[in-house]
Amino acid sequence: MNDEMSAAERKQYEGYVVELLEDAGVAEPTPGMHLRDLDKQKLDEAVSRLKSENDVSFKLDMNLSVSGLAREFWKATQSR
Secondary structure (H helix, E strand, C coil), X not given: CCCCCCHHHHHHHHHHHHHHHHHCCCXXXXXXXXXXXXXXXXXXXXXXXXXXXXXCCCCCCXXXXXXXXXXXXXXXXXXX
């Protein structure tokens, strides 16, 4: 398994996470936003959908940015 995302993968996974956050009602999420600054209910909704739609599991770290969440999601998909 490769431990590093390519630039294309980063863009794809960050875009997907941003889209899920928007769908959950987070206003204008960006890859640099910290999860701890987001509405917890909306974040939980987006993460639940992310996990269920993609059949992945990972521990949510509130100290991550949206980009960090995308990386954790990517790592979870690599370990399936």
